[in-house]
Amino acid sequence: MSAGAAGDGVSSGAAAQDGHAVPELLMSRRLPPVGVMAVTSLVLVLAAGIYLVVPVPEAAPLAPAAALLGVSFALLVSAAVMLSRVRPFAWARFFQVSRWTLLVYAIIGGVIEAVVILDGARGPMLAIATISLLLFAIAVPLNIAFTVARYADVAQARGDP
């Protein structure tokens, strides 16, 4: 059965030809690459972590890891700024999803942070780990909330802040 066949309870491109163009519009909208930037930010955080583990038991210089985290942070801020300029957008749905996913990833990040502290990390190494976890706990919810909200109905997009 094809998508949108009459009676299947599913809207599709066929429905768009009947004047119901909202789903097509949502799927083809050109939006800033917020998701790509958030995922790239996450990749940089993971790269910094791997960089620090590779020379163990020797200590790696922290500057390259800090630089990777700096770029990651800059990407997240840029993504947030670009996203804030998008109109119309399903802001209500975005904040609903980001609130809960932030909570979930804060818990996950908190568990990992506890492990890092229990393992005796102190000083700059603890700072790097904490910043990495903060970026992780922001990048993932940002990407998830953006992906969900970009496909939300236009009616929900009226929930602009």
Next chain:
Amino acid sequence: MSEVKEREAAGAPPGAAGPASGVGAPLRRVVPLRGLPVVAAVLVLLVVALVGNWLWALDFAHVTGGALWTSIDLFVGLIIGPILGRLSVPARIEFSKRFMPAMLLIMPTLVTVTLSAGVQLARHLGDFTAATTHPWIVAALVVISVMGVIALGILEPANLAVLFELRKPRPNGELIGRLMRRFIATAGIIGVLQVATLVIMTRLATL
């Protein structure tokens, strides 16, 4: 007045089908609340094992969590995925309504348990510093990082977007089909990477 005419009178577009036909009622809850106590209990046990440096519990959590994570990824990517791809859109939607909420709780929990316990276990066993095991640990970190990026960056957002679409009275089948294809493809890639993880972990255990 017929059901269709009633919906059109209520502002629904012409030709729209109602929730009662084909795909059933919209999804009521994105997160299955009944599963939350189980997740909480698992996380509490994990924290107890981590704080207490309880070696057996860490090993148990890492092995069982990793086995379930790998098995589910392989099963979904290589068995469920191709079957789902051959189903009709309404059948896919009905399956997704029951499958995706469960995955939303199961997978992040398994990933958190497996990785947290694994890192702590490797530290206890000296795998991070031993010359023989260190390269394998780095390889495991690289593979897990790639899997993490795919899971957190592509798979989980697609999962949630499908769930929110399923809450609508008339879910967009084309959008769900597109997101489900993304979900299944990434689950398949993760499944293949899980085989690499199995190779690394069994090698580590026998060094």
